[in-house]
Amino acid sequence: MIKRNAPWKNIIEGIMNTNATSEINKLFGNKAFDTPKPEALLKFIINLGTFEEDRVMDFFMGSSTTQAVAMKMDRHFIGVDQMDYVDTISVPRLQMVINGEQGGISKDVNWKGGGSFIYAKLMPKNQNFVKEIQEAENIETLFKIFYRMKQEADIDFRVDLDKFERSISEPGTPIFLQECKRELIRILDKNQLYYNYADIDDADVRSKLSDNDYQFNKSFYSLNESCEE
Numbered sequence: 725m726i727k728r729n730a731p732w733k734n735i736i737e738g739i740m741n742t743n744a745t746s747e748i749n750k751l752f753g754n755k756a757f758d759t760p761k762p763e764a765l766l767k768f769i770i771n772l773g774t775f776e777e778d779r780v781m782d783f784f785m786g787s788s789t790t791q792a793v794a795m796k797m798d799r800h801f802i803g804v805d806q807m808d809y810v811d812t813i814s815v816p817r818l819q820m821v822i823n824g825e826q827g828g829i830s831k832d833v834n835w836k837g838g839g840s841f842i843y844a845k846l847m848p849k850n851q852n853f854v855k856e857i858q859e860a861e862n863i864e865t866l867f868k869i870f871y872r873m874k875q876e877a878d879i880d881f882r883v884d885l886d887k888f889e890r891s892i893s894e895p896g897t898p899i900f901l902q903e904c905k906r907e908l909i910r911i912l913d914k915n916q917l918y919y920n921y922a923d924i925d926d927a928d929v930r931s932k933l934s935d936n937d938y939q940f941n942k943s944f945y946s947l948n949e950s951c952e953e
Contacts (some may be wrong), residue, residue, distance in 0.1 A: 726764070730861055733828055734901060735797070735881040735951075739862040743759050744760035744762040744763075744789070744911075746758060746761050746899070747760070747762060747763060747827050747828050748787060748828050749774065749806060750824070751820060751827060752813065752817075757786060760786070760787055760789060761790075762789075762791050762828070763789060763792065763793050763796075763828030763829045764829060764832075766789055766790050766794075767829045767832070767833075768791050769860050769951055770790075770793060770794060770799060771797075772922065774799055776797070776798040776799065777798065777799070777800065778799050778800070778881075779799065779800045779801065779837055780794040780799050780800070780801045780802070781801070781802045782801070782802070782803045783803070784804070784805060785803030785805045785810075785814055786805065786809075787805060787809075787813050787817060788812070788814040788815075788817040789812070789828075790803065790840075791803045791814075791818055792818060792825075792828065793828070793829060793843075794815055795818065795821050795822075795839050796821065796829055796830060796833050796835045797829075797833060801841075809944075815843055817953060818841055818940055821839070822837055822838065822840065822841075822855075822932040824836055824837030824838075825837075828875045844940070844944070846918040846919075847918055847919045847932070847933075847937075848917070848918055848919075849878070849916050849917060849918055849919050850877055850878055850912045850913060850914070850916045850917045850918075851918060852867065852875050852913060853908075854875055854909055854912065854917065856869050857905050857908050858905065858909075860901075860905065861949055862901065863899055863901060863904060866901070866905065866908060866919045867903050869908065870889075870892075870908060873908070873912070874889075874912075875915075877912060878912070878915075878916035879911055879912065879913060880910075880912065880913045880914075882911070883911045885911075888911060890917050892904070892907070916951075921941060921945050924938070924941055924942075
């Protein structure tokens, strides 16, 4: 791997990645990401393939640059991410945009603020166990989590659970904290980290949802209705 002391220049003349660092610093006081993208670059790209009122999709929203620019350019947007910084960086940035934030392309497009967005999280299932395992501070806690996993978690179908349990409970077998964490996470079914919408009407799943969350999901995933209705 070639390591660089400075980010690559964009191929678009006059738009530099260094501009993005300055933009992020003004919003959050320090650089949130190593390689943020400048709003001017996203403005150029969004202009290439969309018109006002079109939808812009970003599966790796990061610091919400794409969504911020889309909002300022009168586009709808969908952003997806799975990292904790969504709560501390992504969402707060869009709230700043709504409040009339004047960085990036704001002056170029005469941005005055306004608009809205819906912020939703997937409902965790096995992901709750992943979090507990990662935060466990000793082997005793991990064993307690494991015994609950046997009762409540979805285990990878390829795992022989009895054999696995014997391997970690064999007398004289050394058990190391980090290795045990890796093994417990390994045996979880990664396709069941979150509840699937298809299960929403199952009694045990429905009992975990408020009426508002239930109705929101029905609206959001409907082919005939809009989540704005």
